[in-house]
Amino acid sequence: MPELVRLYLRNVALGLLLSLVFVGALLWLNVANLWHLVTSxxxxxxxxxxxxxxxxxxxxGVQFGIAVMRMAEPEGSGPGGCKTPEPVAQPATPGTLIPVTAGARAPHRPRRA
Incomplete structure (x- = not known):
C-alpha cells in the first residue's frame, strides 16, 4: 500500500477515535440536554x-491537513523555499523606466466633538 494512503487511513482512524471521544464527552456532560434527547x-x-x-x-480532515503540513522540511534546511530574491541593480539604459517611491499624505480631517 502506498505511503500516502497509509497516512490517510491512519489519520481517518485517529479522526474517528477523536470523534468518539468528543461525542462521548458531549453525551456524558449532557451538553444542551443531549443525553435526554438521545435516550428518549x-x-x-x-x-x-x-x-x-x-x-x-x-x-x-484536520488531522490529515496537520500531518501533510508537518511533512515539510524544517526552515533553513533547504535552498530557501519561496523567498523573494533581492533586486539586482542594473544600469539604466535610455528609454528604461525606473520606479521611484513617492510619499502620499492623507487630507487633514478635523476631529468631531
Whole structure:
C-alpha cells in the first residue's frame, strides 16, 4: 500500500477515535440536554451515529491537513523555499523606466466633538 494512503487511513482512524471521544464527552456532560434527547426518542441512536460520523469527517480532515503540513522540511534546511530574491541593480539604459517611491499624505480631517 502506498505511503500516502497509509497516512490517510491512519489519520481517518485517529479522526474517528477523536470523534468518539468528543461525542462521548458531549453525551456524558449532557451538553444542551443531549443525553435526554438521545435516550428518549426512537431516532436517538441514528442521531448519535450521525454525530460521530460527521465529526469524524471534520476531525479526520484536520488531522490529515496537520500531518501533510508537518511533512515539510524544517526552515533553513533547504535552498530557501519561496523567498523573494533581492533586486539586482542594473544600469539604466535610455528609454528604461525606473520606479521611484513617492510619499502620499492623507487630507487633514478635523476631529468631531
Amino acid at each position: 426518542t426512537g431516532e436517538g441512536p441514528i442521531a448519535v451515529v450521525m454525530l460521530v460520523m460527521f465529526n469524524a469527517v471534520v476531525f479526520s
